[in-house]
Amino acid sequence: MKTYRVPELAKKYVGYDMIQEHAVLPDLANVRLRLLYAFLNQQQSLQTHSELYTLVVSLVQLGMDTHDLIDTRQDQRSEKEMRARQLKVLAGDYFSATFYQLLAQSGQIDMIAKISSAVSEVNRLKVNLYVRMRQHKLTADEYLSLSVPIKSTLFHIFSDLLDGTLLRVWPEILNELSLCEALVDELARSKCVDRFDRSWSYWHVMQFATDDERQQLSKHSNDYACIQSLAEKYKVHSQLNAKLLASASKVLAAAGMLESDELKGDLTAIVNRLLLEETDFTPALNETR
Structure with a gap:
């Protein structure tokens, strides 16, 4: 059985010092991700891409979840709050965009459209x-x-x-x-x-x-x-x-x-x-x- 290591692989994309220092990110959706990984590994035709697909989905979901945390209130914010908000916007955009690169490098163009x-x-x-x-x-x-x-x-x-x-x-x-x-x-x-x-x-x-x-x-x-x-x-x-x-x-x-x-x-x-x-x-x- 292949080991589930998506959280470790995702650290390459989410572990930047500036993001970790100035913004609190949501957790990975590991319940759904583990479920997806388990199902993909049960079908022989999908085993080759099971880890890639699960990693990509983890980053897309994290991007959407990060954007959901962005404070939309209209009152004045401190410099620290503004920096955290800006980094959440940028981090969410980055996570959401990274899946394009990962799938394109693997020739998975159809999956880009689906996602x-x-x-x-x-x-x-x-x-x-x-x-x-x-x-x-x-x-x-x-x-x-x-x-x-x-x-x-x-x-x-x-x-x-x-x-x-x-x-x-x-x-x-x-x-x-x-x-x-x-x-x-x-x-x-x-x-x-x-x-x-x-x-x-x-x-x-x-x-x-x-x-x-x-x-x-x-x-x-x-x-x-x-x-x-x-x-x-x-x-x-x-x-x-x-x-x-x-x-x-x-x-x-x-x-x-x-x-x-x-x-x-x-x-x-x-x-x-x-x-x-x-x-x-x-x-x-x-x-x-």
Whole structure:
């Protein structure tokens, strides 16, 4: 089995001193990347390019995620804040552009077109979500259903390359693992006052709270005690936990349809690592069922 070493390979492109010193970058999307790498390595026709494809996708995704962190507020910033913002813009552009060079050098021109098209679609999905949020025409579950394709669309381009059983289970497993990632992030946001606004928890509270509570949340969006009181009342954490476990179970159930024990093991390890490292859960299942 080939070792997953995409994070090490990506350091060549993300480890510049100026970026590391002045800008905080998002983590690589290792759950989706490990999933992609595992699937590509199971198909003989794709094994030669599995590492290249996964590295390229890691950089494109990192570029988009970095741009998402750019502060768009209009008030005056300090010189340090301005430098960090500028570096995030440049770093995101650099990560997004590097995939052209890597794929062109390998003669993978068709893949350049596929990825470029997927990036355009992701940006369209983001705009749609932002418009809905700005209009406050959104329930918590609608927010989640609009968020997951933003994570998964770039990876869905590989549906055109996979065959047989791999192709049949790829869309479902990718979507459910993307949902797992989103839910883990939403759990973290539910406990962080700086990230609570416009999260799943925010929309859930706004959907079910009284008019007075909605006004309270709007006026005290930076009040930790207020936020956690409403989150506890409307069972935010327990509902997110339940959704996460349900989605993780669906991934493992779909993995049971696979012929490769190696791939089943990879998927189980990915799910268990996600639950164990990012939450207080014990490993989901010791074996695929």
